[in-house]
Amino acid sequence: MRIATWNVNSVNARLETVLGWFERASPDVAVLQEIKCVDEKFPTEAFERLGYNVAVHGQKTYNGVAMLSKAPLEDVRRGLPGDETDEQARYIEAVVSGETPVRVVGIYLPNGNPVETEKFAYKLAWMERLNRRARELLRYEEPLVIAGDYNVIPRPEDAEKPDAWLGDALFRPESRGAYRALQNLGLTDAFMAVDGGPGAYTFWDYQAGAWQRNNGIRIDHALLSPQAADRLVRVDIDREQRGEEKPSDHVPVVVELAL
């Protein structure tokens, strides 16, 4: 089973590009971030034509996440528990049915900049809520994949110019510590388990020729429960996608599990 995560930066502005990738890569499951539309504007039929079941947690203009799966989705949950006042659409969870069911969570973790504002506090609070939810889900002792745009650069090796990110919410010790705390629960960073080398970037800014200079960062991750990590086969970062016409600033990351 191949599970993809991709921050598409508006699913409708990039629909042909996104559909083209799905036709070629044909992941069994995918989580999308920054769809930037409400549920009614999500191109559900286009994905259904490719054989996917669709679950959306949309929002006008900003954020928005979705899950696509060839197998039926059960127990779909929208929104990260722990704060009823939080109206940002950044979390979707479902069980992918099959011989071995897999619980998949798609997240769009808050960026958190500028750090001197309430945005950074929101990011850290969100990560604490995610930690709490992960603890609950790990109790099932089943295959679990939490994939998405984490907006965290885990190590200096995950940035072409780490010095440029000092002080940034994506690289602050608090953010990296919270990401490490998730791993300390028993979750495995899929990329670190199969590769872990430097320079495996998933995001290049649109500005200042970041792609041309390979000024990238690794911020799109998949964390696996022990039952999923035991079945991990490979991780593919589809770097070529960044060089396509009208690309997202993120590229797809695909995790393959022997299931």
Add this chain to the structure above:
DNA sequence: ATGGTAGCCGAGCTA
């Protein structure tokens, strides 16, 4: 240090 780009939506925010 600044400005550089993209999307949404039609000015300014978010990233």
